[in-house]
Amino acid sequence: MDKTWWTLPLGVLLGLLCAGLVMLATKPERNASVLLRPQPTPAPMVIDIDGKVRDPGVYHLPVNSRVQDAVQAAGGFAPGANSEAVNLAAFLEDGDHLLIPGKGGQPSSTPLVDKGFVLSPTPTSIHYPININTADQQELEALPGIGPVTAEKILAYRRQNEFFLIEEIQKVPGIGPATFENIQDLITVGQ
Secondary structure, eight states: OHHHHHHHHHHHHHHHHHHHHHHHHHOOOTTOOOOOOOOOOOOOEEEEEEESBSSOEEEEEOTTOBHHHHHHHTTSBOTTBOGGGSOTTOBOOTTOEEEEOBTTSOOOSSOOEESSOOOOOOOTTOOSSEETTTOOHHHHHTSTTOOHHHHHHHHHHHHHOOOSSGGGGGGSTTOOHHHHHHHGGGEESOO
């Protein structure tokens, strides 16, 4: 009985002694320099801005930039721009395509931004708003989110029907509320 009583405190003492030796062996050197690395700098966003701005093109903007920053980078609004149709306070994301409409587009609370969709090149001869009753394939493809297939569907639908309201474009297969929201300020049905 006496031997078992001493083995427990002896085991605890030996355990503490081993733990102390391990701590001493792994202790860092005194006066050793610690290398602190700076936080990585986020890469700038790349934005494509077209339409009624003085210098359309691709711009590198800081993270958390807004539509207003992109317009300023492109030299500001060009004469004839419909600045009320664009939400200048909206945040941008890397890869956004911004299309500034000309006069005649309806004001909107959302920016005319295409989130990551690959667009067909917009010819410089296209003027907004586009009349969806008379536009050709190339003009329709200049709208955000409208590619060759959807433009052909609009033309096919138009051969049978006339658009009386811009909202009727949603009757074309492949054009839903999200696409309509992106193009509503860029299209018209009348003169």
